[in-house]
Amino acid sequence: MTAATSTAPATPVAAPSRRKVTGMSDTAPEPASPDPLDELADAAASGDPDALGELLARLRPVIVRYCRARLGTVSHRHASADDVAQEVMLAVLGSLSRYRATGAGFLAFAYGIAANKVADAHRRRASDRSHPVAELPDVPGRHGPDPEQHAERVELHHQMRRMLGLLTAQQRDVLVLRVATGLSVAETATALSTTPGAVRIAQHRGLNRLRAELSSGSGTNSFPAARLD
CATH class of the missing domain: 1.10.10.10 (Winged helix-like DNA-binding domain superfamily/Winged helix DNA-binding domain)
Known part of the structure; x- marks a missing residue:
């Protein structure tokens, strides 16, 4: 007579532990700090005159340097770099109420206007065969x-x-x-x-x-x- 073979109860298999992946965090990353120019532009677009003055004061030197770098400092029959910079500032001012609708940051918004104005100036110069106007003083010296x-x-x-x-x-x-x-x-x-x-x-x-x-x-x-x- 064959002896019955006893079967030991199966050992339960432990579920794999969920190890935390290195470098992952349950905490959401902190949002980036708002750009000061964006904050000024938002306030200016809402009608704050002080914010508008501060915004234009910060922007103008950047626009002037950009236009001078792209167009040079020599006067031209059509417009000098400083003239184009003034056109940019006026265009920015006139478009400020529509700035937020673009969805872009203010600096990108202003640069887009400046790039278009500079491109227009280049096209005007290319169509003009005359030479740049020499800004020479009558008498050399302290005046130029x-x-x-x-x-x-x-x-x-x-x-x-x-x-x-x-x-x-x-x-x-x-x-x-x-x-x-x-x-x-x-x-x-x-x-x-x-x-x-x-x-x-x-x-x-x-x-x-x-x-x-x-x-x-x-x-x-x-x-x-x-x-x-």
Whole structure:
């Protein structure tokens, strides 16, 4: 007679423990701090005169530097860079009530207007075959540069425009905003509606392109390369 085989009860299998993934947090990330210019623009659009004055005071130097970098400081038959900057400021002021409907930050909103005004100025200049108007004083001296200094300034402007023309549109815009207007990486990214990483890449490639041009001997020794570092 065969003995019955006793079967031991099966040992229950423990459920795998849920281990917390490293780097994950139950806490939601803190929202980014609002941009001061956005706050001023919101207040100005709501009718706050003090906010409007502060907003325009902060914006104007940036717009003037941008227009001068893109158009130069030599007067032209149609409009100087400062004239275009004034057009930009008036356009920003006139469009402020519609700013929030764009969904963009104020700096990107203002830069878009400035870029369009500069493009219009370039088109007007391209259609005009006349030469820029020389801002030469009747008597050289304290009232302005002498003819030689003026000629050097005009030549430097042409050389800088030629160098910037070697870059892609993104590289040129990044370098103009970073170098000429003095915006930070974050501010430049906001103005161009891109990321800080993309700004750094465009800046790096643009600077390398300019340095390669200068080292090849086809650039100009007068080009202010030190300002691009």
